[in-house]
Amino acid sequence: MAGSGDAATDGEILIVRGGALLGLGRNDEAAEAYRAAVSAQPDRLAAYQGLAVATLATSGAAAARQVMASAPDSVKEQARYWTALGGLELRARDLAAAEKAFQTGVDRTAKGDPDDLDRLTALAGLTEVQLRQGDTKAAAATSQQLLEAAPKAPLAKILRAQAVAGAGDLAQARTLLEEVVSQWPEDSESRVLLGLVNFQLGNLGQAEMHLANVVARQPDNIRAQRLLAEIRSRLLTPEEALEALKRSLVKADQDPALLALASQLSLQSGDRESALAYLAQVGASDVAKTPAGQIELAGGYLMAGNWIARSNCSRPFPRRRTRPVSVATRC
Numbered sequence: 001m002a003g004s005g006d007a008a009t010d011g012e013i014l015i016v017r018g019g020a021l022l023g024l025g026r027n028d029e030a031a032e033a034y035r036a037a038v039s040a041q042p043d044r045l046a047a048y049q050g051l052a053v054a055t056l057a058t059s060g061a062a063a064a065r066q067v068m069a070s071a072p073d074s075v076k077e078q079a080r081y082w083t084a085l086g087g088l089e090l091r092a093r094d095l096a097a098a099e100k101a102f103q104t105g106v107d108r109t110a111k112g113d114p115d116d117l118d119r120l121t122a123l124a125g126l127t128e129v130q131l132r133q134g135d136t137k138a139a140a141a142t143s144q145q146l147l148e149a150a151p152k153a154p155l156a157k158i159l160r161a162q163a164v165a166g167a168g169d170l171a172q173a174r175t176l177l178e179e180v181v182s183q184w185p186e187d188s189e190s191r192v193l194l195g196l197v198n199f200q201l202g203n204l205g206q207a208e209m210h211l212a213n214v215v216a217r218q219p220d221n222i223r224a225q226r227l228l229a230e231i232r233s234r235l236l237t238p239e240e241a242l243e244a245l246k247r248s249l250v251k252a253d254q255d256p257a258l259l260a261l262a263s264q265l266s267l268q269s270g271d272r273e274s275a276l277a278y279l280a281q282v283g284a285s286d287v288a289k290t291p292a293g294q295i296e297l298a299g300g301y302l303m304a305g306n307w308i309a310r311s312n313c314s315r316p317f318p319r320r321r322t323r324p325v326s327v328a329t330r331c
Helices: 008-025 029-040 044-060 060-069 079-089 095-107 117-133 137-150 154-166 168-181 186-200 204-217 222-235 237-250 256-268 272-283 291-311
Strands: none
Touching: 008 029, 008 044, 029 044, 044 079, 044 117, 060 079, 079 095, 079 117, 095 117, 095 291, 117 154, 137 154, 137 168, 154 168, 154 186, 154 237, 168 186, 186 204, 204 222, 222 237, 237 256, 256 272
16 A cells, blocks of 8 residues: 555554454454554554454454553553453453453543543443453442443443343333433344343333334344243243244244244144254254253253153143253153
């Protein structure tokens, strides 16, 4: 690429080019562009951050960390350097390192400035990593700081809702998520979370409404599909729930959890042949190669066997089940 003669301009162009290449998945070319950006603007955080992300994809976490470590002290003194490092560690799935980086970012910002975007970003990252680690107490405290700093920000409300829900305050979580959905009705993440919270509260009708909204707009949203199918299996008869679920079982690469639920509903409908066919599809998936998947699949086959055995008993078998029948169950 021919340079303009101005290092700042060339650096900005290279950073934009690197970002575009990253978006296309052309990581090697992106890394080359970002390396040139670092040479043109050695004090520009975005150049190091982009190069680290590209390097993570091409050479792994250790090499990506070396890129961030090579930044000059003038860059490392910035709070946003630490939030960028925290984001990199999240991508690398090193939650402990990510928490440490985000906490450093928080510590390097001013507590009294509500417009400090670096502080808000660091608090949001710290809350997220604490939630992923299952540290609900710490996440509740951090998310409260975030909400106080940005009381109208949807992300602050979503993270706070996740934190308080994890701590058991589902009512507060529902209120916060309802505010987000009211403000941003097309935000799928908040609707899925609101559906989950309503599900946990026993408000199945409300949960079904929000999740159906998401699935209608995003038919490939597996998380929403799973929750919606589970809720409908409780709201409807097995036959009705299975018929609704079949609309999500039209693609070749089906979600194993949906197939397992379809098998269960087929059994509850008295259709053992279809139930076994769905289980066969689960068995052909990658999930069946994991220990947890093998256990779930075995449980499905045991349930099919026990269902047939119990269908010959004198007393009727329950129409609904939420877990496989125990091997020890007898008529």
